[in-house]
Amino acid sequence: MTSPHNRNTAADAETHGHDEKVSLPAARTGAPQPSAPPELDYQGRKHRRAMDNATLWDMARKIPAALIQTGRLAWTVDRRMTLTIVVCQLLSGIGTAVMLSAVAKALPQLMVDDPREGLTHAWPALTVAVVAMATGAAMWILADWATRRLNPKIASAADLQLVDLHMRAELAAYDAPGFGDRSQAAGIGAQRAVDIADDAKTLTNGLVQLASAAAVLTSLHPVLLGVLLLSVVPRGLGGVIAARVDYRVHDQTVSARNVRGMMRWWLCTAELADELRANTMRRYLHFWYQSMSEQVSSREVAGARPYLWITLLAASLGGLFTLGMWASLAGLVLAGAMTTALAGTAVVASQTAGRALNSIIRYSTVMFHHGLYLSDYYDFITEVRTMTAARGTAQATPPRQIRLEGASYTYPSKDSAAVRPITLTLNRGEVVALVGENGAGKSTLIRMLTGLTVPTDGTVLWDDTDLAAADAETVWRHVGLVPQKNGHWPLAARENITLGQPREHGDERIWDAAERVGMTKALRELPQQLETLLARSVWGGHELSGGQWQRLACARAMYRQPAVLVLDEPTSEMDARGEHQIFRELRAMAPDRITVVVTHRLDNVRMADRVIVLDQGAIREQGSFDELVATEGSLLGELYALAQDR
Structure with a gap:
């Protein structure tokens, strides 16, 4: 159907004399404006509205499967780099735990009347903390290096497998209903394989860091872990809801963006340049392309407001719970259940755990999204393998008849x-x-x-x-x-x-x-x-x-x-x-x-x-x-x- 937004754009431009700001050819010339392209919202995708319909439990179940799929793909591509990433993640988490434990040991020794004496007793623990922190940072850098070496290989392997199976499939496969749509979805999954590898690295690092910080917080006082979770949950839920808003916009515009991308290639290639010019198609096609772009951008702009309110509400609730955590720490210190030094260690550990939890929730949502496309890839691979031209073993010779x-x-x-x-x-x-x-x-x-x-x-x-x-x-x-x-x-x-x-x-x-x-x-x-x-x-x-x-x-x-x-x-x-x-x-x-x-x-x-x-x-x-x-x-x-x- 014709978009009201597109009709009003040209009308307003003519009314206010802002022709130079509008590139619709019909608006500039006063010629009758052609009908805008219809709103495209393809109904047949396998994962349509997947983010909207998914519960947190659905997401929690999907993420391990995506991690396993990514791990298998990475392992088949480069075992050495995959092992490097895993080992570096573990060593980084160990480094965080050792650093927090060393800080917990050093702070009481520093909080004495004589700073020199305190530093004398605390420097071994501080040295351990610095070395552990540096080791953790180095492990993260090494894991990032290994990921950058692994990603191109993952992208190539996924794409090559898809292309190879297309070339070996029976021609009848191309005639199967929906084959082209499933092929396109699998292609997106192959592209997302690289993204999901990066996300998996960040997510697993967050899990390791959280486990390390949580262990230290629990050792300081069990109640701190519960208060920390309360301070992070609102932001996490806000992140999930905001991600759903993002995904809804993506889902509603995917068909328009795909068609616009195909049209863009045709508009810019030499193959159709003669036909486009000689048949005076430029004005209409430019109008079509701009209208389709406006359909996409208008939905993206419309999604900005709910995203803002969700983020503000989640941040406000998170802030209130964070204040509750500081109040809990103060109460523990005033009640004599915790020393000031240990409270300082708890602050450091809580900040580490908070960052890790935010990272986990954020990248869990992203991985759920990417995991849908990755499952499309694996489903399609399985389907096409059954359609490859493997008919028999008889050896054909040049026929006389x-x-x-x-x-x-x-x-x-x-x-x-x-x-x-x-x-x-x-x-x-x-x-x-x-x-x-x-x-x-x-x-x-x-x-x-x-x-x-x-x-x-x-x-x-x-x-x-x-x-x-x-x-x-x-x-x-x-x-x-x-x-x-x-x-x-x-x-x-x-x-x-x-x-x-x-x-x-x-x-x-x-x-x-x-x-x-x-x-x-x-x-x-x-x-x-x-x-x-x-x-x-x-x-x-x-x-x-x-x-x-x-x-x-x-x-x-x-x-x-x-x-x-x-x-x-x-x-x-x-x-x-x-x-x-x-x-x-x-x-x-x-x-x-x-x-x-x-x-x-x-x-x-x-x-x-x-x-x-x-x-x-x-x-x-x-x-x-x-x-x-x-x-x-x-x-x-x-x-x-x-x-x-x-």
Whole structure:
């Protein structure tokens, strides 16, 4: 819906003449203002309103689990640094306990009539206190150093595992409902892994410091620990409630911030710069971006007031209880239950314990928040591991024949099949053209032929090997695929052709593939030829045209010299000369492989040995181009006639 805040902004600017303060294009020009983007508040997140709905007990149970998960991740990444952090935390706590005990021993000796005599007796304890305090500080610094060394490794390990599983997952996983949302949540969890490692260090340090200070306070007088807890609890509860306010703002704006972030990339990238300008989209998109920013900022500003009142109330209550603690100490001294020296030690211990408790409550809340996202990460990792392409152990070899026996495929959450049961045989040396209207099932059939997906019913056989029972990597080793949407990889030109394939033949085979697709001249004209980075957005990088990228994708497939070569609209952006060259090479390479071509340019279909026409997921007709075009009622004939009338 349209935000009232956005409507009023433009209206006020025009009324008061403050146009220079408002960047809404419609406000400056007086043109009708477009509708503001709707308020986005995605309802499907797993942990929606998690902080609001969580009790303190829920948080208390979640935090140990988050600590354990973080510890396991850190342990698998770098055991030495993990042990360093743990040991340093313990030594820091011991240092605090020794320091407070030494202060408790030194203060009575200092509080005598003769300062020199008191110092003479107290200096050993004071020396121990100073050394213990310095040791504790040094341990904290060392733990921080170890954490800084560990964090980059944690970030890399979490991200690499996520990326690796995405690349190994069955393609059907991407079609599962909500997969993209869960993937995004897992990505956030991987990013939060570093934050939670820092939080875990600070939280555990607070726990150790609290235990040390509490032990000293209890030894001085048991009532002091109870009074201390009362002085800190209001601030702790205030911290939890304030964190809920922060999280509510985060939760309500996460969708808007995600969409705004995606839009920002599109507004600033060169890929859409032409379309944005030529279609005069700048004004609207700038207005859209600002409106979305205002939706986010208005919610953040609205959360500032309750945050202030909560913090003030918690601080006031904490102050009252702190006064109660000082009063308790004074009462103990006046009643003779505690000496003035011990009261001084209690003040130092209470301050240490108070800081530790504040740290514990603050970082417990933060860890609960981060822990939700970390659990998303681990849940997604577990889910995708069950979806990786681990089908069987049979070793696929270059096929002389591909047979589909009643093979069909239905996408997850779909009622009707994308490809209905098909029985079909493809032979080595044959060039087969797949033809059909949009949505006929051509891309899905290609996925089944190449083992990218296994049929939901029926079988696909390479010779006698059922692809559903074969090691997927051994299948793809013999496939060369030029997809309809090919990758413009930000790599050197050499790697854009080889993509990590062995280079036993040096550059000769690379240049041969380039020659086959007509890219030799373009590659030699690059500043560093094959070493040139093909990424214009990076300093020193260069860009290719759309047709050149398609030629490079064809060269990539030809370099592999595959047994099964599949090209999906391989020449849609090429000129006539390039298109002719590609299809001429396909014919020349045909005897050694099974070649499948998908194209809507029906003149190119003439070069195929056989044309298979798909219609609504089923084979409607097949045969030679001339036979099908001449057949009355042929779909190919109808499509070809329409193409000739353009």
